[in-house]
Amino acid sequence: MFDNLSLKLDKAFKTLKGQGSITEVNVATTMKEIRRALIDADVNYKVAKDVTDEIKEKALGQDVLTAVSPGQLLTKITNDELTQLMGGSHEDINIKGSPAVILISGLQGSGKTTFSGKLANMLKKQGNTVMLAACDIYRPAAIDQLKVLGEQIGVEVYAEPENKNAVQIANNAIKAAKDGGKKVLIVDTAGRLAVDEEMMNEISDLKKALDPSETLFVVDSMTGQDAVNTAKTFNERLNFDGVVLTKLDGDTRGGAAISIRRVVEKPIKFISHGEKMEAIDKFHPDRMANRILGMGDVVSLVEKAQQNFDEEEARRLNKKIRKNQFDFDDFLSQLEQIKKMGNIKDLMGMIPGMGKALKDIDVDDDSFKPIEAIIRSMTTEERATPDIINGSRRARIAKGSGTSVQQVNNLIKQFGDMRKMMKTMNKMGGGKRGLAALNPFGR
Incomplete structure (x- = not known):
């Protein structure tokens, strides 16, 4: 949504890199770039001017600490001003009445x-x-x-x-x-x-x-x-x-x-x-x-996970992981729950730094389709016991899922590596502490 604005603001802050302090001279160029970025994003001109004037006024009144660069300080001030501009805090809807x-x-x-x-x-x-x-x-x-x-x-x-x-x-x-x-x-x-x-x-x-x-x-x-x-x-x-x-x-x-x-x-x-x-x-x-x-927006990401992940399913899965019984059916179940959370690229953009990294990469729900097709082409026995999947079975799975044998091999290898990691974490942490290390949101 805000990809272009984010990139332009990032470019504006870089103009202060290498500067030892915020001065009237070096901040003027940055403010010009920020104002231009906001107007390009279709922000009302008067609003863009007011915001950059407010940022400039606050920035010039700040002492730059040794541990903080001028660019970092200006980013913090801009963040505060954008927050206030958009309302400061969340306001909920009123659902009082009958009905x-x-x-x-x-x-x-x-x-x-x-x-x-x-x-x-x-x-x-x-x-x-x-x-x-x-x-x-x-x-x-x-x-x-x-x-x-x-x-x-x-x-x-x-x-x-x-x-x-x-x-x-x-x-x-x-x-x-x-x-x-x-x-x-x-x-x-x-x-x-x-x-x-x-x-x-x-x-x-x-x-x-x-x-x-x-x-x-x-x-x-x-x-x-x-x-x-x-x-x-x-x-x-x-x-x-x-x-x-x-x-x-x-x-x-x-x-x-x-x-x-x-x-x-x-x-x-x-x-x-x-x-x-x-x-x-x-x-x-x-x-x-x-x-x-x-x-990023890790808080919203965690909230989405809490809303869409079934607690009973999580307990069942936790038990299977502890017993080293995690199989392809469990993996498929987790994919379904992740998809319920919303657009995959949008979700990944909530992780700090990922938005910029994903700018030119096409990531959507279709990315999971080959994986799902491969798993659904396996027999019940193969999903529960991946170790039995030999060469002829892999060829059959590839043909049934419309993928290549190499794709099937890669998925089975990655799944095997993941199971080994789970086993190691179980030995190291003895339960919750070890499993926490597998949390994709905490790594």
């Missing part, structure tokens, strides 16, 4: 319906009973799309396909949610243009009628600075509570994420990326600033 009503608004094609499904899935996993209301009465496939998403995540969808009164449908949905004992009702509305007065009146009427506990404005981050301008227009009519940035996995410059809080004065509450129902995150300004500056 709590969350109204979803935004432009056409911004990803409201998909986000509604993702939010319902997230709230359900947090222990809430949720209902979705299909109030997009204009787009032919909107109701069907929401029903498909609801079925996928196990959430009830309220719809009246023949009714063309959005306010009436929403009010009926509230009654249905109350009768069904639902804690949260998410109302998906039609996309509208800010210049369409009739449609803007409809969303305003919906808000007045529903009196939602939370109104969210969904914006496509790929529209750049236009996203900020549109959010401002919608806010004047709706006075929404928070912003949702979608399509952050696309080829976007990210300026909307950085400047929307300063311009609209409303917090970004969620970010959405990809089509998977798990591809939604709460927006944390400090973590996003870290990612922009190439520092």
Whole structure:
């Protein structure tokens, strides 16, 4: 998402390398590069100028310690300023009420319906009973799309396909949610243009009628600075509570994420990326600033792992590893759980330093397909006892998986090396201490 901005900011900080101190002269060049990087990322010009002026003012007032280079100090100051620019701290949604009503608004094609499904899935996993209301009465496939998403995540969808009164449908949905004992009702509305007065009146009427506990404005981050301008227009009519940035996995410059809080004065509450129902995150300004500056986001990575890894499965796996019984079925199970966490390249970008390393490398979920194909082409006996896989078996597995014998050999060798390492760790650590060394997030 922020690859280009990250690289340009990194280049800007390098202009201070070799400098013994921060001065008016050497910081001016760096500020110019930072301002240019922000504007290239589609950050509002006034916001970019204000931010760099603030960074410069703070930088010139700092004493550079012997153990800290001017570049490192400026990176820290920039990180603090970006964090404040994007809101300072995370602000959660309000789900008070019986039921709590969350109204979803935004432009056409911004990803409201998909986000509604993702939010319902997230709230359900947090222990809430949720209902979705299909109030997009204009787009032919909107109701069907929401029903498909609801079925996928196990959430009830309220719809009246023949009714063309959005306010009436929403009010009926509230009654249905109350009768069904639902804690949260998410109302998906039609996309509208800010210049369409009739449609803007409809969303305003919906808000007045529903009196939602939370109104969210969904914006496509790929529209750049236009996203900020549109959010401002919608806010004047709706006075929404928070912003949702979608399509952050696309080829976007990210300026909307950085400047929307300063311009609209409303917090970004969620970010959405990809089509998977798990591809939604709460927006944390400090973590996003870290990612922009190439520092990774280990906290979010660990949170994703905790959300998607089954505790019972983890205990079962731990037991098998201790007994040196880890097999290909277990390995396949772990791959499935990792894929649930989201886009692989995005996940790897959360590891400090990896974002820059992966810039020109194509890493996606398809990277696992050859491995999965090889394992699925093995017999039950071969998966449980890899040592029996001889030359003829390897040739059969390669043919069945559409891969080469060399690929099969490499996977079996790597799997064997991993099992040897697990065995060694068991002897060294006697359990948890040894197994901790195998944690890919801690190495």
